[in-house]
Amino acid sequence: MQTDKVFQMSASNIRFGEGCTSEIGMDLRALDVRRTMVLLDPGLKSLPIAEVVRDSLKQQQIDFEIFDEISVEPTDASFQHAAAVAAAGGFDSFVAVGGGSTIDTAKAANLYATWPAEFRRYVNAPIGDGQPVPGPLKPLIAVPTTAGTGSETTGVAVFDFTAQKAKTGIASRYLKPTLGIIDSNNTRSLPPAVAASSGLDVLSHALESYTALPFDQRPKPASPSLRPAYQGANPISDLWCLHALELMGEYLPRAFADPSDDEARSNMLLASAIAGIGFGNAGVHLPHAMSYPVAGMVKGFRPKGFDVDHDMVPHGMSVILSTPAVVRFTAASCPQRHLRAAAALGADVSNANPSDAGNVLADRVIHFMKRMDMPNGLAAVGYTATQIPDLVAGTLPQQRLTKLSPSPVHESVLTSLFQESLKLW
Numbered sequence: 460m461q462t463d464k465v466f467q468m469s470a471s472n473i474r475f476g477e478g479c480t481s482e483i484g485m486d487l488r489a490l491d492v493r494r495t496m497v498l499l500d501p502g503l504k505s506l507p508i509a510e511v512v513r514d515s516l517k518q519q520q521i522d523f524e525i526f527d528e529i530s531v532e533p534t535d536a537s538f539q540h541a542a543a544v545a546a547a548g549g550f551d552s553f554v555a556v557g558g559g560s561t562i563d564t565a566k567a568a569n570l571y572a573t574w575p576a577e578f579r580r581y582v583n584a585p586i587g588d589g590q591p592v593p594g595p596l597k598p599l600i601a602v603p604t605t606a607g608t609g610s611e612t613t614g615v616a617v618f619d620f621t622a623q624k625a626k627t628g629i630a631s632r633y634l635k636p637t638l639g640i641i642d643s644n645n646t647r648s649l650p651p652a653v654a655a656s657s658g659l660d661v662l663s664h665a666l667e668s669y670t671a672l673p674f675d676q677r678p679k680p681a682s683p684s685l686r687p688a689y690q691g692a693n694p695i696s697d698l699w700c701l702h703a704l705e706l707m708g709e710y711l712p713r714a715f716a717d718p719s720d721d722e723a724r725s726n727m728l729l730a731s732a733i734a735g736i737g738f739g740n741a742g743v744h745l746p747h748a749m750s751y752p753v754a755g756m757v758k759g760f761r762p763k764g765f766d767v768d769h770d771m772v773p774h775g776m777s778v779i780l781s782t783p784a785v786v787r788f789t790a791a792s793c794p795q796r797h798l799r800a801a802a803a804l805g806a807d808v809s810n811a812n813p814s815d816a817g818n819v820l821a822d823r824v825i826h827f828m829k830r831m832d833m834p835n836g837l838a839a840v841g842y843t844a845t846q847i848p849d850l851v852a853g854t855l856p857q858q859r860l861t862k863l864s865p866s867p868v869h870e871s872v873l874t875s876l877f878q879e880s881l882k883l884w
């Protein structure tokens with residue numbers, strides 16, 4: 460196999476600062492758009508953010524329609540519903556106001572309204588056909604209200620393929636929002652449970668990207684357009700990921716404990732976007748791959764503090780539950796990186812031996828899980844050992860992610876990782 464010697468940094472266009480949401484009408488005006496579909500998280504309808512966006516669009520005389528039929532953790536059906544509304548509405552631009560669920564739904568609506576196709580066409584292989592998005596989409600401005608998925612910076616839209624009980628996604632640089640508007644006023648109403656789960660998603664994004672298979676150990680693509688955005692750890696993404704870990708370690712406990720702590724919430728939004736730029740140019744690996752069947756097969760678990768009427772494991776929670784077992788497994792491939800990540804998260808590694816790197820990092824992750832009231836392993840969200848073969852079977856098709864593990868994985872490795880993740884402390 461000829462390995463790649465090249466990596467690409469693809470920047471994201473973001474604006475950061477308290478109050479900047481009110482500028483959105485002027486941004487749309489500058490884009491010379493005529494009619495905008497505003498996808499709004501239904502939980503935010505009566506909150507100040509909805510009013511700020513509406514007023515700003517009205518002031519600039521932008522013709523818009525609000526669509527709020529967003530599913531928390533969207534599905535193929537909810538993506539397709541939004542896409543049908545987008546196609547019928549004659550929109551030339553999109554605004555997403557919400558967490559990852561809303562921003563990802565807007566990306567899918569924009570994609571299928573711009574480049575109509577059978578739904579599976581752009582969905583990641585092997586679950587979908589994995590065909591490339593043919594070209595640029597219409598403008599999309601994303602306003603995140605969680606901290607967060609970093610979806611305002613990435614070219615990824617994640618959804619639950621209901622029939623297959625598996626999460627998967629669509630990935631293309633063309634899906635990246637035209638602009639992300641990141642405003643700490645917009646997370647003031649975030650319930651602590653959502654802040655915890657989405658904050659631990661930030662931790663995992665940064666950690667997985669920093670420890671991913673390096674870009675120069677991946678096969679060389681036949682052309683630059685075939686080089687994946689999830690290209691492996693590289694020197695530029697490393698910088699973003701380490702800084703995101705430092706910010707997360709310092710500010711997540713504060714943002715969780717006190718939603719009125721403006722400095723903490725503001726820095727968590729920064730950490731989320733910074734991690735998004737890092738992982739969007741490197742990729743995530745096993746915790747995300749393993750989280751998809753955990754989220755897809757859940758039965759009988761409803762997270763405290765989430766306003767949902769169905770069983771679910773929130774995304775950040777589903778990811779972090781396997782992170783301790785994964786880092787113990789991957790540490791041998793690059794112990795120094797695992798120790799460096801633990802230090803960025805605030806662990807004292809001055810006397811740590813490289814052979815302990817996995818345990819040191821796992822302990823640090825568990826430290827944050829306990830502080831954020833996370834469940835103690837997969838058993839606490841309803842899974843038993845008898846379901847492990849199904850969880851493994853649901854992880855194996857996530858090849859885009861599993862192949863970025865720095866240590867090779869196969870069925871028996873995944874079985875052990877799920878077993879170790881049943882109970883964490």
Ligand SMILES: NC(=O)c1ccc[n+]([C@@H]2O[C@H](COP(=O)([O-])OP(=O)(O)OC[C@H]3O[C@@H](n4cnc5c(N)ncnc54)[C@H](O)[C@@H]3O)[C@@H](O)[C@H]2O)c1
Nearest residue numbers: 502532558559560604605608610613615617648649657774
């Ligand atoms: N595209 C990407 O790059 C990417 C990356 C990671 C995760 N994701 C996906 O994003 C989704 C998860 O997104 P999320 O963690 O941002 O949460 P979310 O969008 O699912 O929202 C979670 C809950 O929080 C509520 N909420 C959101 N913002 C709020 C606020 N400011 N005040 C009060 N309530 C608020 C919502 O109404 C909802 O009930 C998953 O589907 C996940 O797979 C996407």
